[in-house]
Amino acid sequence: MNEYMKETNEALLHTYNQFPVVLERGEGAYLYDTEGKKYLDFAAGYAVSSLGYADKELNDALKEQIDKIFHTSNLYYNTACGKAAEDLKRITGMDRIFFTNSGGEAVEGTLKAARKYAYKKGTGRYEFIAMKESFHGRSFGAVSVTGHDAYREPFEPLVPGVSFAQYNDLDSVKALVTDKTCAIILEPLQGEGGINAATEEFMKGIRKLCDEEGILMICDEVQCGMGRTGAMFAWQAYDIKPDIMSMAKAIGSGIPVGAFAMTEEVAKYSLEPGDHGTTYGGNPLACTAVSKTIEIFEKKHLVEHVQKVGAYLTKKLEELVEEYDTVKAVKGKGLMQGIQVTKPISEITGAALKEGLLIIGAGSDVIRFVPPLIIELEQVDEMIRILKKAL
Structure with a gap:
């Protein structure tokens, strides 16, 4: 066993099935x-x-910020946080931003925001409708609100008032709506559940249902957001707008940061x-990563790049369906x-x-491809060559 692996195995709590x-x-x-x-x-x-x-641009920006300040209490404003909030406001089209440390924490904030909205409105609503096969x-x-029994059962009883469509x-969503329904939460493209993309009819139908029933629509963009699907955020391709959204992962390019936003x-x-807080949320180092990531995305036109390379990836994966009996379908976008x-x-x-080649699974029978958004066509070809050997 590699000495580094030996040290890790002896020191860490084993909650991951790690590659050697x-x-x-x-x-x-x-x-x-x-x-x-x-x-x-x-x-x-x-x-x-x-x-x-x-x-280099991202690394230099982070090094420069480290020499200035990389943490301060949320009792005070800091310049990096203010800029990152304005940047996210601009690219999401949402109005208010709250920074977190992770995607899970961002989702937690969306749920509290929805419950507090119902409380202040005096509606008496508190229930959530989530989706089967979801991960939040x-x-x-x-x-x-995660629709996998394996993730939920060991920790029950969980937060009450959640049903799954x-x-x-x-x-199936409409059948679950009651006068207690507070919000509907969904991923526009499910990740852990098996790379399942929402149809336009479904997304627009959820938006219409929420408007008619006085329900909030929450889009979880933690994995599918920030250019990954060929739109800056996946919901933007459906000509709708959620009331609340979560984001994380790619918005900081590897620096731990998340956020939730609302109208x-x-x-x-x-x-x-007093309702909600986080010690490290909005710290200057993480917020510098957010702003610099957005700057690089826009300068390099990465969303358009994803559309081009994503279409090529789709074509190459569809060829595998034709070539291999063990490959049944291509899923996802971008x-x-x-x-x-x-x-x-x-x-x-x-x-x-x-x-x-580093690849990972999604659900029980799907191989997931979520590379850095900077990959080029020749690297798709390289991946396909290796994948064919693996198949």
């Missing part, structure tokens, strides 16, 4: 282990490392001083795609690892 590799550094879309082996990264730290590794995080609130089935209407009747397979996922990911 110790990563040391990265460059572009590649990672290198302690033995110097090179890996093409089509996992991006679970869709986090949007700019890949060792981006591992804190009590977030796991309570069938994704992309508007009638002015929700903010007016929602969280107030650079958040998957293939449905009949072979055990662990066999394929393990074989790919040996050949120098």
